[in-house]
């Protein structure tokens with residue numbers, strides 16, 4: 187045995203024992219009660235015989251004299267463990283000898299002691315000899331995953347022994363690449379191992395580890411090529427405790443050059459593995475480098491051990507040039523392309539280089555835009571002069587395709603934070619369990635409806651589940667007409683409530699004329715309206731406009747079925763609404779026989795800071811509440827919440843069923859959102875952060891006369907940009923320049939208001955004062971540059 191002090195690697199004796207067949211027969215018969223047709227097999231290190239015994243076949247293995255007992259014990263216990271965990275797994279069974287032991291020690295003619303054991307033989311074609319198809323590779327991946335699942339929980343001291351073929355430590359071989367004769371191959375191996383040592387090995391350390399087979403490739407998988415199935419996994423001599431992803435990577439290394447469409451085969455194996463055992467994102471991203479490193483490792487070990495043990499047979503020499511070519515070929519496809527294909531194969535979104543310092547710039551967005559235009563048309567709006575290409579989000583951050591972080595001060599849909607893990611898992615777990623519709627009885631919808639009802643005051647809490655804010659508002663409008671028998675509706679000027687045909691009448695923003703059955707209220711905006719802040723009876727003065735609307739609808743013979751109000755008054759530019767205004771308006775509408783529909787699509791779910799729902803924060807009571815946007819943190823979900831009496835009266839006459847409305851996956855998302863709001867104290871945080879944000883924004887007014895007004899409530903702020911504070915003339919062009927400059931500096935905000943001159947700052951509820959500081963700093967810089 188030859189060993190190297192630097193790596194701890196020992197090269198095993200490759201001269202197998204040489205017992206006579208007669209001796210082997212005797213041992214088999216006397217010790218293992220195994221009698222039958224005997225055939226010698228070829229082995230690099232051991233002496234093996236096949237023994238066919240009426241119908242079954244066994245391999246009698248006489249170990250190399252240099253083999254340690256704990257190595258064999260490791261294999262015996264591993265196979266026993268696999269048999270217990272997954273009895274159907276096609277791996278060899280260990281035969282016990284007449285004394286009930288797995289091993290029998292024998293003395294050879296040379297006086298050395300050897301271990302003898304017998305394991306069952308698994309017949310079939312070796313994967314190396316089969317035609318490789320994606321179907322077969324899919325099952326290869328699935329079988330490896332099944333094996334690794336069965337391995338979980340198993341350990342043996344032998345698993346920690348240093349192993350020359352431990353891929354995680356491939357970089358330790360770097361000093362020995364000098365033995366590779368071919369110059370180009372040597373260079374490829376060196377570059378591969380250098381990159382592996384500095385970039386890959388440190389990342390592997392933090393990944394899942396367990397005992398793995400570590401060589402479940404072409405020479406150790408038995409297959410049925412007709413059925414494209416793996417029928418056996420053999421040779422557990424290379425097992426080790428290692429990163430789990432090494433298993434799949436080591437299995438892929440047998441796909442060497444000359445295989446047609448290597449990437450399609452890799453993809454099939456990765457997809458097959460992932461179905462059996464879900465791959466983590468960091469794992470799939472390392473496969474390319476692991477496979478490359480395996481080729482470099484193979485080349486180096488072969489060359490090195492040939493030099494160290496020149497007197498021993500060299501079975502693997504033909505692999506050296508093959509591995510050199512394999513590196514070249516895979517490298518010519520490139521890390522980015524391989525990673526993109528493998529990620530796509532198991533439905534990970536495109537790679538986004540968050541925290542990856544040496545990632546090249548992603549492709550020009552031009553190509554992506556052209557594809558978008560082709561398939562979605564050119565009129566689907568994109569925000570900002572230079573559109574944001576995002577592939578990832580976390581908390582208040584979005585990441586562009588190059589991994590550059592952008593602070594999201596605008597999007598309220600991911601209300602508990604972009605891609606919150608609790609919600610993401612809820613969706614994944616529910617999707618993996620059940621996705622159906624409300625024609626069936628299932629629990630998650632009821633749990634969620636109850637959880638949601640608990641957040642509402644009074645009798646509110648009866649739910650109708652739909653799929654968007656528009657649908658919720660449309661249903662609410664239907665309910666109000668049905669219950670009141672009236673046909674007129676009241677909204678705010680510039681309101682937006684959705685896209686259905688009925689709701690276009692509720693959405694006269696962009697200066698559209700009002701439809702005859704609608705009346706719009708003057709916005710309660712003390713900054714631009716006729717009544718300014720500090721005036722007495724401010725709320726009553728603005729609320730008086732609803733008397734006019736009610737009277738007009740009455741005169742037109744329509745009556746007032748409802749008033750629908752977005753409780754954040756977003757499209758009115760987030761004015762500082764006088765405290766009593768909403769209560770007064772809704773009481774007047776009720777007195778006229780109409781209902782108050784509180785559209786909480788923008789403001790609901792804790793954004794008010796003081797309360798969960800906007801209408802409550804104004805001391806008003808709603809008859810119907812509509813929920814959209816933030817409900818599912820991004821999963822489409824809309825809810826109409828009303829009282830049991832209203833729901834009953836409506837439901838009795840108008841049966842309503844929405845295929846996706848209330849589906850288990852959406853409900854799981856909704857429920858997870860409520861969990862997070864409660865667990866992370868997001869309502870209170872929204873209030874505190876909102877105050878902090880506005881205070882900072884008001885601070886900017888000292889420096890920047892372009893800011894006419896800063897206002898808002900909870901975690902929403904409006905910043906009005908004006909030509910000068912005296913005239914209050916709206917400065918839309920300036921606002922847009924600041925907005926786009928802030929986007930370039932990495933902070934996203936939005937545009938609102940009748941004149942389009944108002945910043946809408948409406949981040950998700952994971953936003954904290956430290957993020958507010960960043961936003962304010964960037965706004966300061968953009969304003970200074972004006």
Ligand code: PMP
Nearest residue numbers: 654655656682683684752787814
């Ligand atoms: N109501 C309000 C106040 C909204 O802001 C929106 C969407 N911007 C809607 C309703 C419509 O919701 P959805 O886009 O989910 O149909």
